[in-house]
Structures are given as C-alpha cells and as structure tokens.
Amino acid sequence: MTSYIDQLEALSKKQLMVMLARRHHERTQPIAVVGMGCRLPGGLDDPHALWTALREGRVLATEDAGIPVDSLGRPRWNVAAPDLAPLADRLCQGAYLADVDLFDAEYFGIPEQEARHMDPQQRLLLEVAAQALADANLSRERLRGRDVGVFAVGGPVEYPYAWLRGGVPETGLSAHMSTGSSPSAFSGRIALSLGLNGPAITVDTASSSMLTALHLAVRALRARECDVALVGTCNVLLSPFSSGILDRAGMLSPTGRSRPFTARADGHVRGEGCGVVVLERYADAVAAGDLPYALVRGSAVHAQGDRPGLSVASARGQKAVVERALRDADVDPADVQYVEAQANGSRLGGQIEAESLAEAYRRDSPDAPPLHIGSCKANIGYLETASGAPGLMKTVLALAHAEIPPQPGEDEADPEIPWGRTALRLAAKPLPWPAVGRRRAGVSGFGFSGTNAHVILESVPERPAAHPEHGRGDGPAEGPGPWLLLVSAHNPAALAGTAARLHRRLRDTAEWTPAAVCRTLAEGRDHRAVRYASVVHDRAGLLAALARAADGEAAAPARGPCGLAAAAARYLAGEAPDLAALWPPDAPRPPLLRLPGPYLTGRRHWPDHHAWD
Incomplete structure (x- = not known):
C-alpha cells in the first residue's frame, strides 16, 4: 500500500485526473x-x-x-x-x-x-x-x-x-x-x-x-x-x-x-x-x-x-x-x-x-x-x-x-x-x-x-443502415459478385437441416445480400467435417445453392474465378476457409448478419429407469 501511495504522490494533478477518469470508465463502461x-x-x-x-x-x-x-x-x-x-x-x-x-x-x-x-x-x-x-x-x-x-x-x-x-x-x-x-x-x-x-x-x-x-x-x-x-x-x-x-x-x-x-x-x-x-x-x-x-x-x-x-x-x-x-x-x-x-x-x-x-x-x-x-x-x-x-x-x-x-x-x-x-x-x-x-x-x-x-x-447509439436483426459493413456498398458460399455441419442430416433453415430465413426476408450471407457463414461459423461449397453470383443463385444443399446434393466442382474455385476445393478437402481469397485486404467487407445457427440432430437419451411410471 505504501509503494502505491508513493506512486500516486509522484503524479501530477492532471495525471491523477486522467487515471481516475479511466478507472471510472472501466467500472461503468457499457x-x-x-x-x-x-x-x-x-x-x-x-x-x-x-x-x-x-x-x-x-x-x-x-x-x-x-x-x-x-x-x-x-x-x-x-x-x-x-x-x-x-x-x-x-x-x-x-x-x-x-x-x-x-x-x-x-x-x-x-x-x-x-x-x-x-x-x-x-x-x-x-x-x-x-x-x-x-x-x-x-x-x-x-x-x-x-x-x-x-x-x-x-x-x-x-x-x-x-x-x-x-x-x-x-x-x-x-x-x-x-x-x-x-x-x-x-x-x-x-x-x-x-x-x-x-x-x-x-x-x-x-x-x-x-x-x-x-x-x-x-x-x-x-x-x-x-x-x-x-x-x-x-x-x-x-x-x-x-x-x-x-x-x-x-x-x-x-x-x-x-x-x-x-x-x-x-x-x-x-x-x-x-x-x-x-x-x-x-x-x-x-x-x-x-x-x-x-x-x-x-x-x-x-x-x-x-x-x-x-x-x-x-x-x-x-x-x-x-x-x-x-x-x-x-x-x-x-x-x-x-x-x-x-x-x-x-x-x-x-x-x-x-x-x-x-x-x-x-x-x-x-x-x-x-x-x-x-x-x-x-x-x-x-x-x-x-x-x-x-x-x-x-x-x-x-x-x-x-x-x-x-x-x-x-x-x-x-x-x-x-x-x-x-x-x-x-x-x-x-x-x-x-x-x-x-x-x-x-x-x-x-x-x-x-x-x-x-x-x-x-439502446445502442444509432449508426447508419441499422436493423435489429442485421449487420453493418466495414465500408461502402459491396461490389459485384461472385462470392463463395460455405456451409458445414457435423453430419449429413445436420448439413441439410442447416441449409434448409438458412433457405427459409433468407427466402422470407429482404434485408440481406449474397456477399453479407457468404461472409457471415465464412467468418461467423465453426467449420465442421461435412461440407458444402458453391460459387454464387446473385440472390437467386444463393437460394438455389442452399436448396440443393438442403436436398442432400453433394457439392459439385465450383465454377467461377480461379481463386474462388480453388478456395472452394481446398475447403471441401478439409482446410480452413481462405478468407484472404474471399475478401481481398483492400476490398470493403460486407456486414455480418444475424443468421440461424447450426441445425442439431437430436437423438433420444433417456434410460428407461428415468421414466416416471
């Protein structure tokens, strides 16, 4: 305690005020x-x-x-x-x-x-x-x-x-x-x-x-x-x-x-x-x-x-x-x-x-x-x-x-x-x-x-282009496609269920872009062993790709620019998403969205002696 007091005595009034202000902010920050x-x-x-x-x-x-x-x-x-x-x-x-x-x-x-x-x-x-x-x-x-x-x-x-x-x-x-x-x-x-x-x-x-x-x-x-x-x-x-x-x-x-x-x-x-x-x-x-x-x-x-x-x-x-x-x-x-x-x-x-x-x-x-x-x-x-x-x-x-x-x-x-x-x-x-x-x-x-x-x-301080269930980008309007859609799960049934859930949400709402969906799924999700990838060019193409994944179709070889096609192939082979290939450092990133999470395939776990007879 003595050494701490000595440190405080060595500070100027302005330094003390700044230190106290910082500590007050830490204690009360939102x-x-x-x-x-x-x-x-x-x-x-x-x-x-x-x-x-x-x-x-x-x-x-x-x-x-x-x-x-x-x-x-x-x-x-x-x-x-x-x-x-x-x-x-x-x-x-x-x-x-x-x-x-x-x-x-x-x-x-x-x-x-x-x-x-x-x-x-x-x-x-x-x-x-x-x-x-x-x-x-x-x-x-x-x-x-x-x-x-x-x-x-x-x-x-x-x-x-x-x-x-x-x-x-x-x-x-x-x-x-x-x-x-x-x-x-x-x-x-x-x-x-x-x-x-x-x-x-x-x-x-x-x-x-x-x-x-x-x-x-x-x-x-x-x-x-x-x-x-x-x-x-x-x-x-x-x-x-x-x-x-x-x-x-x-x-x-x-x-x-x-x-x-x-x-x-x-x-x-x-x-x-x-x-x-x-x-x-x-x-x-x-x-x-x-x-x-x-x-x-x-x-x-x-x-x-x-x-x-x-x-x-x-x-x-x-x-x-x-x-x-x-x-x-x-x-x-x-x-x-x-x-x-x-x-x-x-x-x-x-x-x-x-x-x-x-x-x-x-x-x-x-x-x-x-x-x-x-x-x-x-x-x-x-x-x-x-x-x-x-x-x-x-x-x-x-x-x-x-x-x-x-x-x-x-x-x-x-x-x-x-x-x-x-x-x-x-x-x-x-x-x-x-x-x-x-x-x-x-x-x-x-x-x-x-x-x-x-x-x-x-409430959160207002910022432009806000919607409670959607995100904001890091920069100006997104450029043209194509984009790489990545979906994964821990088993085939979960992959189909995840894709179907995403398809329903996106089909029923308008506040999204293909770029934002693709970035969210690439950066905001864990990437599991069972995978699907598709190069998409527009909203209709993205919904169609999700519908195919929901129907259990295997991912076909991606068609599109060489960089995206190669990134899709590496992803399907089990590698982590190549974010640098998806979003070049000098390109503005689209917003992250609030999208449905993983579909879980529950099995019955209930021994007979836990049944209340």
Whole structure:
C-alpha cells in the first residue's frame, strides 16, 4: 500500500485526473448484448420467433396444455399411478417444452453413455449456448485467445427422482450420474464442451438467477476477468410432485393461466424453457464489427433481510434494488420508459410491485412521464428459475426494435393498482418507443427466498443502415459478385437441416445480400467435417445453392474465378476457409448478419429407469 501511495504522490494533478477518469470508465463502461438463443414454450426457438410472438400478443393455451410427451409420443408422467392421479388436472396445465429427451451429443463430442445421464437442463443449456454464439457470429476461431466466462443457472435437478422412486439395479448405476446431476456442472459443462477458457460459475437465486448471473458477468467483463460472457438459464419440470407442492402452497393459478396486473390474476402457471445471452464490452464489440442488440448500463442485487418471512415480498426491498441499479447505471429514473416486471400472476404480488416501481421510478404522480410496465409471463407462463431469460430478451428486443409489445390482459387491468394516480401504463397494442433518442428500460427478477435483482438497459447509439436483426459493413456498398458460399455441419442430416433453415430465413426476408450471407457463414461459423461449397453470383443463385444443399446434393466442382474455385476445393478437402481469397485486404467487407445457427440432430437419451411410471 505504501509503494502505491508513493506512486500516486509522484503524479501530477492532471495525471491523477486522467487515471481516475479511466478507472471510472472501466467500472461503468457499457456492456453489449451481442447474441441470444432460446428454447421456449410454443416452439419459440430463436429471438426472431420470440419477438414475432410477443409483438402479435400471442398467449399460450396453458390452461389445457395436457401432459407433455417425449419424442416417442409417450407422456412424461403416468398419471394413472395411484399417487399421481390426484395431480392429473394440475399437471395438464403448464407451458411445456416438447422432446426434452432429445440431445445432439455428437455435436458436442459427448459419449452416449455420458449423455444419457446428463440432466436435460445441461443438454438444453449446451444447445442454446451454441445457438447464441452463432447469433453473435462468434466462432471458435473468432474466440481464439479470448477469455470467455460462463455464468449458468439451472432449476432444481429432478432428473434422478424417477429412478430413485422406482429403483435402479446395480448395473444401472453410472459414474456419469454424479456430474450429470450436479448443479456445479451446469457452467463447467458449457465451458468444457465449447472449449471456453475463463470463469465458470453456477448461480441459484431462484427466479432472480438470470439477472443475478448477468450482474456477475457484467462485473467480470468490466474487471477484465473475461472478454466475452455467456449468461444462461434453464428450467425443466420433471418431478410431478413439485407441482403438487406449489399447489398446496397456494401459488398456482386454479384456472391455469398467468395473468399479471389484471383483475383476474389468481396465481401462476408453471413453465419450462432455456435462454442464453452473449455479452461483450461495447468498445470491443464496435472494434470487432459486431452488432449489439442493446447495452447493459447498470445492475444491482439486494436482499431485504428485515422482512416477516422467507417468501414474503418486501416493497422496501424491491424499491431498494431498483434504486441501486439506477445509481449503478447513473441514470435518472425519469429517463426510463419501460420496465419488464417480475409479475408472475399473483394479484397481491403485482399490486406490491406496481407501487414499488411507481415510487422507485418517481412515477407516483399522473403528471410524471409515462412508465410502461409489462410481463411476458402473460404470454408464455412463469418459467420460474428460467423466467429471467425471456423477460430480459423481450426487453432487449424491444429496445432494438424501438417498440413496446402489447401486454395481454391490458383491457382488464387490476383496479386495485393505482393507475389513475400514477404514471404507470400497460401497452394495449405495439407501441412506438415513447422517447426520442436514447431508449432505456429496466428488468426485474425477484427470488422467492428474497434475493432481488434489477438491470438497466439502453439502446445502442444509432449508426447508419441499422436493423435489429442485421449487420453493418466495414465500408461502402459491396461490389459485384461472385462470392463463395460455405456451409458445414457435423453430419449429413445436420448439413441439410442447416441449409434448409438458412433457405427459409433468407427466402422470407429482404434485408440481406449474397456477399453479407457468404461472409457471415465464412467468418461467423465453426467449420465442421461435412461440407458444402458453391460459387454464387446473385440472390437467386444463393437460394438455389442452399436448396440443393438442403436436398442432400453433394457439392459439385465450383465454377467461377480461379481463386474462388480453388478456395472452394481446398475447403471441401478439409482446410480452413481462405478468407484472404474471399475478401481481398483492400476490398470493403460486407456486414455480418444475424443468421440461424447450426441445425442439431437430436437423438433420444433417456434410460428407461428415468421414466416416471
């Protein structure tokens, strides 16, 4: 300490000011959300699908969902069993994922015996993390030499419950059951399987876990403990008795729907899902040409210990965590226009949260600027430990699209919430963002044990030719073709599926050029053993090439300029893409785009003793 003080005394006033300014910038610099992936109820398997559903105000029919089934069409639980029959009606209500027994172990190089005993939450996190990295165009080559942190969250590990219930013969025990069922493996599994070097931390603060993990990741990035961070969460409902326990506690909706902020709110409906976001320091993202969706400006985590009981909501605690996040972001409460609330469907909980938000954001007067609030739990149910992911992603997408999606149930708003004497509002339809210039929003996550988290988000500074789902180039307009289209996968079925997915997305949208697609696939994807290459000259040629790859046609010898044809031949022979041949150093590079990630060919990994009979 003495030598450090001596160093400071040797500095001039100007030098001290510069040093302090740099340190302040490091502690407060914006963190960019550069990629997202999800697997959510209702078949919402990427950010594009999630935004479309939210903007349309879609609501899942959770009240009559029925018992979820696996890839063989078999029900997850045998509700004819004497001890499960009383729970049958409750178990038919939910926001469930389909085919959670499937997993592409081959893609991640995981032996089949090990995959069979991995908790399905580990499997989902792996697959969605790969999707999120592809959305960010962060291939292993682009991550080489960078420290990548993993901050993972998982719901209760219920996968072993079935074989504990029914018993498993001695020959059925496996050493993989230990790592497969350990919460600590959630983060370690992602780091190992994706080859990521950096901090790997598993977090559990219940429903606030995703935002708590984000809070830790942001601090790690600012402290330069890592250069990129993956933050992800998952929740899968495998034990039928956990629903019975929550029902006995009076938490679940008798009608099977989550209706936050409405007069009909009567509890929540349970849901499953997985979401992963990719973070970078904003300055690094700009330097690399990456395209952020939005920025994290501040965050806070807080527990109000002086409350009557463990699961009792504290208005003071909710207000405190919002105020701390605003201070961390150095944002005036009046400059925030939207908050994605924790509200899960509890009527009393919604009333407490609405009043807390009105106070913390200084909207406790009708003359204050409007503050729109909402909760996507009304759309897709309450994903419990994973609930922070869709709420965060919804808000990030809303900032990127400069639009607040409608809130289901707005027409039956709870009359006990003081809408008239506050500036709180619910959006009845898609609403242009109610601010000129910089857009700001908050996201709340409250854990049932009392750990609350809040995050302040901000729109990305405007730059020319922006679109939330597309990129920007390094220079002026692209020159004429031809270009080299490269597609690869780990097996032939995955190659066909990847090409088909790309074909559908490009066929249905206009904001792309062949050059941008070809650059994205060359630089933003890992290059696997099964490959396809084609020289394309225009949009129609590119779509036709993808259609041929989707149909399983082998790549024919490339026809075109000698340089591109030779680069295609080397690529098909197993060499890395020759980027110098594709994009000469003196030529402006087209933008990277947000394109669908790898198609995963799941196989069933579910031993019979894990079936709940």
